[in-house]
Amino acid sequence: MAAVPVFEEFEPAADCDCAGCAHRRRAHTAGEHPSAQGCRRALVVVTAAGxxxxxxxxxxxxxxxxxxxxxxxxxxxxxxxxxxxxxxxxxxxxxxxxxxxxxxxxxxxxxxxxxxxxxxxxxxxxxxxxxxxxxxxxxxxxxxxxxxxxxxxxxxxxxxxxxxxxxxxxxxxxxxxxxxxxxxxxxxxxxxxxxxxxxxxxxxxxxxxxxxxxxxxxxxxxxxxxxxxxxxxxxxxxxxKGLATGTGTGAGGGQREAVAFPGVSRFGPGKRNASVTKLGEKLVARGGKRFYREGPDPRWTEADRRATRAFQRAQGWRGKEADGLPGPHTWRLLVNKQGRNIPAAKPPGKGPQAGTPAFPGRAHFRPGRSSTYVTQLGKRLVERGYGKHYTSGPDPRWREADRRNVQAFQRAQGWRGAAADGYPGPETWRRLFS
Known part of the structure; x- marks a missing residue:
């Protein structure tokens, strides 16, 4: 595609008090075409290539x-x-x-x-x-x-x-x-x-x-x-372009990945190689020790799959992204010591929902309703980064800001239509507080 010249006039000097620049700044803010007076900056031609x-x-x-x-x-x-x-x-x-x-x-x-x-x-x-x-x-x-x-x-x-x-x-x-x-x-x-x-x-x-x-x-x-x-x-x-990988802080950059991803073919049932051992060692270092009764070693076992899946789920991944088989993204997080560690096992006797408050029911989250559950919901939305619609609060009264923040969280789960209407149900509540 041929290069197209685009003419762009720079703003007047911000520190110039002459009448011309003052007039140009006022006209520019109002969206008008400024007159050619004052100490205008040079007109430059910018080539928009491609x-x-x-x-x-x-x-x-x-x-x-x-x-x-x-x-x-x-x-x-x-x-x-x-x-x-x-x-x-x-x-x-x-x-x-x-x-x-x-x-x-x-x-x-x-x-x-x-x-x-x-x-x-x-x-x-x-x-x-x-x-x-x-x-x-x-x-x-x-x-x-x-x-x-x-x-x-x-x-x-x-x-x-x-x-x-x-x-x-x-x-x-x-x-x-x-x-x-x-x-x-x-x-x-x-x-x-x-x-x-x-x-x-x-x-x-x-x-x-x-x-x-x-x-x-x-x-x-x-x-x-x-x-x-x-x-x-x-x-x-x-x-x-000047990105330096690793954690180094000097001008010369940091360190690159110690081990490149060896490929998906190196992992899975029946595989035996040094890459499996390396994976297991990295998983143990990130909180996966409890999955191994022995090893890690070169032979792929169910322990490797379970530990890998636990690490993937710790990143918030689900479905095929958390199938227990490492891909390039899983490997990169492990070798660069990035992402979230595998959480500790829940204490014996605690159910899978331990620490998650019980869903109080849909009736609390409707226009005109007011309860401590609305405040609890709002505070959790803010903690999770979904509080942008609040101009005040959160408080006990259910408002449109609450609904829009809940809807943003639901859409972030990949839900659409009636599943993302902004009114919390049991699954929204579980995911929000888990």
Missing amino acids: VVLGSTAAGATAKNASPAGSSGERTGERAVEPWPSTEQGGTAPLHGPAGRPATEKAPLRAVTRAEIINRAKTWVDAKVPYSMSKYWSDGYRQDCSGYVSMAWNLAKNEWTGSLAQFGDRITRDNLQAGDILLFHNPADPTGGSHVTIFGGWTDYTHTYYTAYEQTKPHTRKQATPMAYWNNSASYVAYRY
Whole structure:
């Protein structure tokens, strides 16, 4: 496809007080075309080579959508507040505490996945306010692309139109913590362009993920539908080119996996090899000792299958994803010491539902009803990351916010239609509290 020039005019200088720049900033916020006065920044030509965001139809859909601003604000029934129809800041250097541009010109910096997430958490903890013109104390611009620039430890502030050059495109199925989901609309950058940091799947259905994002009013971390609340089909997954695997913190990167996945053919009934022993040793180290009366050893036994299944179920996987036979994902979590450990066995005499409160009945969760069970439900939803619809509470009175949060949890289980109506039943309650 031929390269198409896209003309993009940068915002007026945020720190300029001349009448021209002041007028341009006001006009830009109001969605008007600004007059050519003041100390306007240079007009630049950006070459949109190929199809950056997917099909032409996806781009057209985004262009016709209501402008949502660079922070990817929601539209339709999910809208929570109006957003300014103005693009985010462009590529810019880091800024020091006094607001002076930094002069550092560094090559691509190596960073591990753990470091990316830890850096992202610093803004979540600080509740950094959203801004397209201000810079946080670490020198990064306080918008969505500045946030990713910070988490990836880039040498300067990028924007949604330039971030892709620092990553390799991957499939959504291959997403791992520290990767990003990017939507840049070159035809209209104000039409919802946004970027989030992938923090991991919320459960085995892979319909929701933990998103770290910079949005109004401040940085947040919350369960988000794949890939976003709107323009979902236009988001593209990228992995940082300077990613260093392992847990190392130095500039040279960390350590790679000690043992590559040997293949599914090495495991199962009748198999005998060193890979089976290695699997068993890793499972024992992650809490699977109780499944082995002897070994682990090179011969595949029922103990290996049961221990593998327990580890898979500890990750929240079910069905074929927890069949007791290791695949690449199971192996990667084991050898990299990632994921959840196998939980300890329940004490003797306790039933399978030990620790899970009994379902109090559907009648408690209906409009107009009020009880401690509603509060208990609401608090658990918040703990599990499904409390985004609460503006206050939770409290004993059943409200629409409770129903919508329950519905989000049900949909995350892969349920649709009447099974995801937002009213808890015994299975919703069990899964929520187990």
